[in-house]
Amino acid sequence: MRxxxxxxxxxxxxxxxxxxxxxxxxxxxxxxxxDESKKFAKVHKVFGASxxxxxxxxxxxxxxxxxxxSLAYEAEVRLxxxxxxxxxxxALLQTKMIELQHDLALARARLARxxxxxxxxxxxxxxxxxxxxxxxxxxxxxxxxxxQNISSxxxxxxxxxxxxxxxxx
Amino acid sequence: MNSGRCAACRYLRRRCxxxxxxxxxxxxxxxxxxxxxxxxxxxSNVGKLLQQLPTHLRAEAADSLYFEAQCRVEDPIYGxxxxxxxxxxxIHDAESQLAKTLAEVAVLKSHAKHPQAQQFxxxxxxxxxxxxxxxNVANLSFSNQATSGFM
Numbered sequence: 001m002r003x004x005x006x007x008x009x010x011x012x013x014x015x016x017x018x019x020x021x022x023x024x025x026x027x028x029x030x031x032x033x034x035d036e037s038k039k040f041a042k043v044h045k046v047f048g049a050s051x052x053x054x055x056x057x058x059x060x061x062x063x064x065x066x067x068x069x070s071l072a073y074e075a076e077v078r079l080x081x082x083x084x085x086x087x088x089x090x091a092l093l094q095t096k097m098i099e100l101q102h103d104l105a106l107a108r109a110r111l112a113r114x115x116x117x118x119x120x121x122x123x124x125x126x127x128x129x130x131x132x133x134x135x136x137x138x139x140x141x142x143x144x145x146x147x148q149n150i151s152s153x154x155x156x157x158x159x160x161x162x163x164x165x166x167x168x169x
Numbered sequence: 170m171n172s173g174r175c176a177a178c179r180y181l182r183r184r185c186x187x188x189x190x191x192x193x194x195x196x197x198x199x200x201x202x203x204x205x206x207x208x209x210x211x212x213s214n215v216g217k218l219l220q221q222l223p224t225h226l227r228a229e230a231a232d233s234l235y236f237e238a239q240c241r242v243e244d245p246i247y248g249x250x251x252x253x254x255x256x257x258x259x260i261h262d263a264e265s266q267l268a269k270t271l272a273e274v275a276v277l278k279s280h281a282k283h284p285q286a287q288q289f290x291x292x293x294x295x296x297x298x299x300x301x302x303x304x305n306v307a308n309l310s311f312s313n314q315a316t317s318g319f320m
Contacts, residue, residue, distance in 0.1 A: 045214070046210065046214065047209065048211040050211070051210065051211055055241070058245050063246050066246055066247070067245065067246045070246065070250040071248070073250050073253075074237065074241075074248055074249065074250055078218075078237075082221065082230060083226045083229050083230045083233065084229065084230075084233050086237055086248075086249045086252075087249070088233075090249065090253060090256065093253065093256035093257065097256060097259060097260055097263065100260060100263040101263065103267055104263060104266055104267050107270040107271055107274060108270055110274050111277065114277035114281060117281060118277050118281040
């Protein structure tokens with residue numbers, strides 16, 4: 001147990017911000033070093049220290065660093081975009097994915113035409129001819145309602161993907 | 170007036186004021202919605218966030234908070250960030266596939282040119298499409314790099 005060591009030199013970023021003693025078993029200390037004050041400030045602003053602590057306690061210790069990183073990212077994005085947060089980023093990525101799928105389908109059609117015409121069988125991996133599986137659009141229906149505001153194109157083709165990958169909704 | 174309380178005020182066991190910040194977005198008929206959001210963000214943080222937004226954007230904000238909270242409840246480690254990573258990876262794979270396919274098209278095109286040049290008198294159309302696809306791939310790769318710095 002630490003006795004009278006100065007708070008500022010040994011406290012983690014969380015305890016510095018919360019102005020409390022940083023104990024030897026502080027849950028935040030391994031993940032919010034004393035020089036990472038902004039990182040903790042953002043996480044605290046969005047989630048609150050108490051909620052972060054509860055989330056960290058819930059996950060295995062070896063997964064806590066990943067958890068903190070994802071919380072920090074989510075907090076960063078939410079502060080940049082208070083209305084949509086990560087949902088905005090996901091919607092944009094989905095739009096990009098749909099465009100790529102479209103371009104890939106066109107390119108494959110061209111390839112098939114050339115292959116048929118030139119009688120040269122391409123040795124490409126035919127197994128990948130279909131659309132990309134495992135498209136994480138189980139949340140597609142929910143995100144679509146945001147996409148109408150963010151991008152009008154997502155809704156139309158989202159149904160072609162496998163919605164069973166991420167059972168969030 | 171108990172029956173008039175929103176889900177938030179019911180959960181927090183307080184009087185629901187006429188100007189309650191939560192009541193338009195956390196109706197009493199969906200208590201789970203507020204429970205999820207409160208569990209991850211806390212009522213105070215949610216209230217502050219909604220307060221700072223223009224009224225016409227608050228519904229969208231409440232919906233996105235609920236979705237992200239649900240994701241975090243389902244996956245405490247990655248939350249909805251897991252979806253971001255997955256999509257980034259899929260986009261990367263799709264771009265690679267597209268580049269590979271276009272390269273194959275280019276090879277077949279050049280093979281077809283020599284022995285049977287007459288059949289491709291309209292090659293300028295194919296050239297234009299091919300160039301457009303190559304430009305698209307180049308632009309997508311650049312923009313993907315711009316959005317890939319998430320973590």
